[in-house]
Amino acid sequence: MTDPAVPPVLRLDDMSVSYRIRGRAVPVLSQVNLSIAKGEVYGLVGESGSGKSTVALAVQRVLPANGRMSGGRALINGRDVGALDRAALLQMRAREVAMVFQDPGRALNPSITIGRQVAEAFEILGASGHEARRRAEEMLTRVRISSPARVMERYPHQLSGGMQQRVVIAMALAKDPSLLILDEPTTGLDATIEAEILDLVDTLRREFGASILFISHNLGAIAGLCDRVGVLYAGRLVEEGPVRDLFADPRHPYTAGLLRCLPRPGLRKDLAPLDTIPGFPPAPGSIPVGCVFAPRCALADETCRTIDPPLVTTGAGRVSRCHHHDRVGDLPHAVPRAAAGTLAPAGASTGTPVLELTALSKTYGSAPYAVQALRDVSLRLMPGQTLGLVGESGSGKSTLAHALLGLIAPDAGGGMALDGAALAPEVRRRTAEQIKTLQIVFQNPDSALNRSHSVRRLIGRAITRLGGLKGAQREAQVTRLLESVRLTARQLSARPRQLSGGMKQRVAVARAFAGNPRLVVCDEPTSALDVSVQAAILNLLAELQAERQVAYLLISHDLGVVRYLSDWIAVLYLGRLLEVGPAARVLDGPHHPYTEALLSAAPSVSGERTGRIRLTGAIPSGVSPPAGCLFHTRCPRRIGPICDTEEPPFTADAHGHAIRCHLPRAELGRSLAPATA
Known part of the structure; x- marks a missing residue:
């Protein structure tokens, strides 16, 4: 229990921050109040632009040159950071506060x-x-x-x-340090590595007694690590409370919206769309009166649009900034697809596959330092279906995608076929039709889109190069593609820097569909996006797939995303397929011990961490992979010398669910609980 005589390690009293833009002070944080006790982990969540990182910068007085604390104060160990002279400020940064950023590289x-x-x-x-x-x-x-x-x-x-x-x-x-700030420390990491980092942080905070401000859009990570959580929206703290209570029973429509955006257990693309939060976050300072969330809220009325709601107590240690906090449970869910009739079933399971890989291998380097990044990978993907490709970093996922796209040449002896026709190993030797048919959506739209080009040029250029259309025909196709990804003509003249992350990814999707592709490689298409934007992009991909019967190769470490969008799942480890099968059978089991470990590592918004299977040791080097079963050096189900010396058979059941393991299928595990995002 917190000692009231001991001041909190971090305390914000009505802290406001503004940036000076074009000669005008634009507020980005408004009267934020929060405190973090010694040894406590406080989570801060919200969409991009909500002010999370600004909080971290303000408490250290490292705001950009055009930023300033325009009101209130920030105290660390009882000392007002804004009142410190240069020497005291440097001493505070050197000894009392430390920060871990999103990209360690x-x-x-x-x-x-x-x-x-x-x-x-x-x-x-x-x-x-x-x-x-x-x-x-x-x-x-x-x-x-x-x-x-x-x-x-x-x-x-x-x-x-x-x-x-x-x-x-x-x-x-x-x-x-007495205060450790973690700013999105697990974004981009595999599920197993993310779980290890969260376990490590939890252990170290107990050893060091440090207080932690944990900033993340990963609600499962917040639930698993934090004691309390604050929800930021448009620079306002709209809800706060104990993390499990708040996530189990949110009392602000925005919090409820974020939680509902997550792929829920048992929800698939053919059953219902994901819930989304309509509209976009407001520009800083654009809502001078009323509730900042009112333009996007299904509960909003005239009171919400004219009167700023105060923070009201909604339970023990809980507050909400909402006039209708007692009605949040009345918010409607997305209409099931069976009722809406908007999504046809996945593509047929018979006929010619859109993609067929046969004994595909790829070796980098030469002996004695050769690395076999892929080894005898055989896969089939039918039109209108999604194949989810999962595995830790270094498992060969990106190598497989690069080989498929013709960016690297696989080893001799394997084969690739697109719609039944052989696919040349190098893109320069492929036909124009094959290049048009096979497209990709990258993880980071900022890197994939030319910053100096307008949306019209980005999409129009792809239409001309892939479809040969020019003039009025090209303009008409640009308009059709924009409409298909739920953008309007207003975005045609915009450049990427003027668009939100979700809008940029929609432009990237539109460009990928410029040539009416048959197969789109989706390489972590939502990992850098907020959960609300992620849900919208996943709904868009599902709708485009049903409309055009396009197939997806989905590469992702987010098992919630894989569960929602995939019809089939393939599990890679050190370039070797350990499991392939229909998504429901792979996820619900029986499954390979490696798949079981991946599923158990996926964070849940319930905060429960029981049933976690911890893999011992590091991933072996690709230069000298283990003999026998590749996974035996880390496997919690290893049964004896046979695992060390003999490679397991890759056996499939009547449903096409294949597992590479010496254990009999009847003894293989089943998921203890459905994994969520």
């Missing part, structure tokens, strides 16, 4: 070894060179990095994303 210097970078953190605090290096190795051990001495000699690019994040956390904890 950018936080680490690529030209300096890991050991030097971690040791430098201790040297800044006064340790000698030898002592700093000893403490650096000790800290790497504490963040569960095996063989820390060897890791210290490596450079950042030689480490996986999960290892890089552990190094950054080690550097942050070097100064034993």
